[in-house]
Amino acid sequence: MEKNLQRNAGVNLGLSLVVTATTYAVAYSTHSFAGQVAGIFLWLGFLVGLVSWFHMRLEERERLESLELDELARSRGSGTLFTAGEGDSRQARGARELFERYFVPGFTLVLLLMQAVAGWWCLRWLSRVKEPPALAQPLVAMAILGLFALVLYLIGQFSSRLARLEQSRLLQPSASYVLLGAHVLALAVAGLALVLAGFSQVDYFLAQVFCGLLWLLALENLFSLMFEFYRPRVKGRPIRILYDSRLVGLISHPESVFTTVAHTLDYQFGFKVSETWFYQFLKRSMAWLTLSYLAILTASTCLVYVQPGEEALLERFGKPAPGREVLGPGFHAKLPWPIDQAYRYRTQEIQTFDVGFEHDEKDEHEAAVLWTVSHYKEELNLLVASRETAEIPAAPGSPGRKAPPVSLLSVGLPVQYQIHDLKAWAYNYSNAGELLKELATREVVRYLVGVDVNDIMSVGRFAAAEELQKRIQARADELKLGVRILFVGLQDVHPPVRVGAAYEKFVGAKQKREADILKAQAYAIRTNSLAIAAATTRRLRAAAESARRVTTAAATESLFTNQMAAYRASPDVYSERARLQTLSRYGQNARKIVRPATNAQETLQLNLEEKLREGVMAVPLPPLSPGK
Secondary structure, three states, X not given: OHHHHHHHHHHHHHXXXXXXXXXXXXXXXXXXXXXXXXXXXXXXXXXXXXXXXXXXXXXXXXHHHHHHHHHHHHHHOOHHHHHHOHHHHOHHHHHHHHHHHHHHHHHHHHHHHHHHHHHHHHHHHHHOOOOOOOOOOHHHHHHHHHHHHHHHHHHHHHHHHHHHHHOOOOHHHHHHHHHHHHHHHHXXXXXXXXXHOOOOOHHHHXXXXXXXXXXXXXXXXXXXXXHHOOOOOOOOOOOOOOOOOHHHHHHHOHHHHHHHHHHHHHHHHOOOHHHOHHHHHHHHHHHHHHHHHHHHHHHHOOEEEEOOOOEEEEXXXXXXXXXXXXXXOEEXXXXXXXXXXXXXXXXXXXXXXXXXXXXXXXXXXXXXXXOOOOOEEXXXXXXXXXXXXXXXXXXXXXXXXXXXXXXXXXXEEEEEEEEOOHHHHHHOOOOHHHHHHHHHHHHHHHHHOOOEHHHHOOOOHHHHHHHHHHHHHHHHHHHOOOEEEEEEOOOEEEXXXXXXXXXXXXXXXXXXXXXXXXXXXXXXXXXXXXXXXXHHHHXXXXXXXXXXXXXXXXXXXXXXXXXXXXXHHOHHHHHHHHHHHHHHHHOOOOOOOOOOOOOOOXXXXXXXXXXXXXXXXXXXXXXXXXXX
């Protein structure tokens, strides 16, 4: 019977190799992703079958060696001498023990790494596929893969039943992987059939599921290696084979889940866990418990709650539910999953995306933001027009050139928007948020190439933000995105970080030049104004002096003319009057002596002494009374 087991293991090994090569060739030629990933499971089954077959050969050699030694002991008639050297002569058993102690854990570790790397590589390969290609001759692939699935299933069932009848723990891993390959191929054939029915993404998604299954197998092998160090060893009890996957056995024989769990628990804890009352209760009532759980789970999917500020799209079999396409905030009843599905969106919330930069978490709390220090994880440098052109220095003897009228500018532009038409936002495009960000970036690039760099960094910033908001809104309305652009802010407009310091020096020099020009203009205005004022003052003074002299001459002439008339009328009176006026005008402060006529009899006494103090001596004296 051992030869039959080895023969069956050899058949499984050869069949796995042939099916693996043919399956991969067929799947590759027909562009079936699921078929190509299924070939990895078949290849892993081939490796497990190869190790299992070699392991069976070692045990068969050990059995034959034991029979030979027993026969030799009986032929000699004395077991004492033979028993003393028996430990040195059992080379097959030593080889088998070394194989189980070192090679089996090493192979399990290699199998773990192969499963993990294959799952990661396949997912990376699938992620680079933007759109699955059309299948080539899918009917031929379905026929071949379906035939392989049937053959593997029959061989796997036969091997599995044979392993149970003969209680062969070494044939079971190979049989389980053969059945796993049959199930995987059957799923690949079903995926091809659904692709022909119009579901073009099924084969692609099925390949991703297979990658996830590879990672699950790798995780199971990792836990098996870890638990093997802590498993209690019972003398005389057979050791479990590490590469015999319980998960593969469960997938290959789903009807034996309780048997697998019982064996696992018994093996891991070292006593009959499967004979406890709780385990027996679970075994008897698992069907009802499972149905109850599924019923509760299904009932829970019949109620959906939409948070305040949100709206939900209700779909029935992947299409909008008639009359209930959009659900508002609150509780809503629906048909159970997967018939009805609700997808929530934050329609009342003001959402934000950034154009031209990506936030850096470690620099978000900086108080001061400098042009010369990079404060974003990623910055986008955009071309901006410039009215000023600079001369490019040229070699001696060659004509100079002018730099193109463009500049580089780093723009940080947050855009805030709100969804107002949920159906348009969700159904018109597969990723409306990314599309909105892309068109906003394009409008920013288009706008900046037509404005001046100095204007956008100074007085034209707010006008630019309003214009960009109008342009992005117009483009979004044209594409029917269903959004309302609320705010566009040019919060951070500066030259690139590498030229920030040079630009600051340039701006400083330019401002200093403008200040010097304004100072010179102010000095020129002040000097010219003072000169004009002085010239005007002199001119007016000369005109006034001229007018005064002319008027004085005219007055003198008029006075002389009028005096001649008075003189002719009375020469004596005029002369006396003129003399008295002269004395009165020019003799106000002079001392006067009045000389009376010569025939007068009065006697006058004059005090001609100088007064010491005018104020004291000038006090008036009271008049003398008569008779004194």
